[in-house]
Amino acid sequence: MTAVTEATLALKLTERINRIEPSATMAVVAEADKLRQQGIDVVDFGAGEPHFATPQHIKDAGVAAIQGNFTKYTAVSGTTELRDAIAHRHAVDFDSDYRREEVIASTGGKQALFNAVQVLVDHGDEVILPVPYWVSFKDIVRYAGGNCVLLETDEAKGFRVTAEMIERLITPRTKLIILNSPSNPSGAVMSPEDLTEVVRLAHERGIWVLSDECYVYLNYTMKRFSIGALREFRERMVIIGSLSKTYAMTGWRLGYALGPSAVVAAMNKLQSQSTSNPTSIVQKAAVAALKGPQQCVPDMRAEYINLRDHVVNGLRAIPGVKCTLPEGAFYTYPNVSAFFGRSGVKSASDLAGKLLREAHVATVPGEGFGTRDHIRVSYATSVAELDRGLERLRKFLAAL
Numbered sequence: 001m002t003a004v005t006e007a008t009l010a011l012k013l014t015e016r017i018n019r020i021e022p023s024a025t026m027a028v029v030a031e032a033d034k035l036r037q038q039g040i041d042v043v044d045f046g047a048g049e050p051h052f053a054t055p056q057h058i059k060d061a062g063v064a065a066i067q068g069n070f071t072k073y074t075a076v077s078g079t080t081e082l083r084d085a086i087a088h089r090h091a092v093d094f095d096s097d098y099r100r101e102e103v104i105a106s107t108g109g110k111q112a113l114f115n116a117v118q119v120l121v122d123h124g125d126e127v128i129l130p131v132p133y134w135v136s137f138k139d140i141v142r143y144a145g146g147n148c149v150l151l152e153t154d155e156a157k158g159f160r161v162t163a164e165m166i167e168r169l170i171t172p173r174t175k176l177i178i179l180n181s182p183s184n185p186s187g188a189v190m191s192p193e194d195l196t197e198v199v200r201l202a203h204e205r206g207i208w209v210l211s212d213e214c215y216v217y218l219n220y221t222m223k224r225f226s227i228g229a230l231r232e233f234r235e236r237m238v239i240i241g242s243l244s245k246t247y248a249m250t251g252w253r254l255g256y257a258l259g260p261s262a263v264v265a266a267m268n269k270l271q272s273q274s275t276s277n278p279t280s281i282v283q284k285a286a287v288a289a290l291k292g293p294q295q296c297v298p299d300m301r302a303e304y305i306n307l308r309d310h311v312v313n314g315l316r317a318i319p320g321v322k323c324t325l326p327e328g329a330f331y332t333y334p335n336v337s338a339f340f341g342r343s344g345v346k347s348a349s350d351l352a353g354k355l356l357r358e359a360h361v362a363t364v365p366g367e368g369f370g371t372r373d374h375i376r377v378s379y380a381t382s383v384a385e386l387d388r389g390l391e392r393l394r395k396f397l398a399a400l
């Protein structure tokens with residue numbers, strides 16, 4: 001298609017769809033797939049998903065749901081069994097006390113997040129978003145008509161976000177603060193104290209806090225914490241959760257939101273006019289995940305910690321690469337700015353593109369996450385695969 005017809009077509013699409021970009025991480029996955037289809041052996045550090053299989057008892061529950069004909073519509077926000085299981089699991093693990101009508105199950109955490117933002121953010125509202133941010137936050141806010149106010153953080157301080165830093169950005173238009181701890185892409189974890197101070201500040205100022213806790217079980221510090229424990233501030237908080245990373249269930253698409261019943265009812269209304277209920281059989285599998293044996297969660301977490309240590313040591317051993325120690329999720333966010341200016345590489349995008357095309361290692365450039373000097377390396381893979389990729393990266397950088 002020529003640029004002219006493309007532009008003409010774009011003019012006919014809505015203003016709101018032209019406001020957003022396709023996900024940068026999905027673009028990398030697509031490019032790496034293309035190379036693989038040509039028979040090229042790509043080491044994949046791009047994907048944002050566990051390398052583990054979904055635990056057997058969860059898969060069995062999905063199969064049993066199909067065999068038992070649990071294949072019809074359910075309530076839009078999920079079955080009462082599932083919503084109770086979500087609330088119960090969260091209460092046990094994080095000392096929250098959400099009731100059934102304060103829970104909605106959605107088709108992945110991403111849909112819960114999208115719906116929450118559509119419900120909370122109006123045209124012209126400001127949303128405070130710490131940098132680096134997960135790619136979708138910015139576009140989801142823009143789609144709702146909001147303006148992101150970016151909160152720059154300091155890599156030397158582990159990308160820390162504090163209430164003081166947020167307070168400086170608050171204006172009369174501030175509607176929402178988005179938090180994501182552990183963070184995708186940096187792996188940074190906010191301390192319970194910092195989280196508490198931000199939530200307290202937001203509550204005092206009448207601002208919403210949207211806490212994306214999709215990686216809350218992959219917090220490698222000894223202080224695993226959800227803002228759900230801060231019950232006294234609950235009327236200003238919405239929590240987004242997901243089974244994707246916790247139980248290695250990315251393809252099943254099951255996430256949820258916890259929040260005030262009026263917010264959840266509004267999200268339910270929106271969901272009722274779009275996708276309706278999450279898939280019925282997935283809901284049964286999700287109940288098995290939430291109510292069944294939990295040992296898979298610490299087992300996977302322990303493995304991620306080993307992988308984290310392995311990849312961080314490997315990256316730090318490469319001359320010129322700087323790497324903070326991630327305290328959660330399964331990403332490292334090395335600073336590669338020392339290589340800019342070599343062999344025509346001017347940016348993280350240039351570097352990640354060249355790395356993929358020439359050394360066949362897929363990573364995600366930092367620009368998609370709001371920083372220029374980094375690439376995101378996912379270590380949700382085997383030690384052998386990490387070693388293969390690290391070796392290619394080392395050789396590639398040495399030759400730049």
Ligand SMILES: Cc1ncc(COP(=O)(O)O)c(C=O)c1O
Pocket residue numbers: 048107108109110111113134180183184212214241242243244250253254255
């Ligand atoms: C920070 C963050 N939030 C939300 C999601 C959405 O996950 P899902 O829709 O699979 O639950 C992801 C997925 O990568 C993520 O990294």
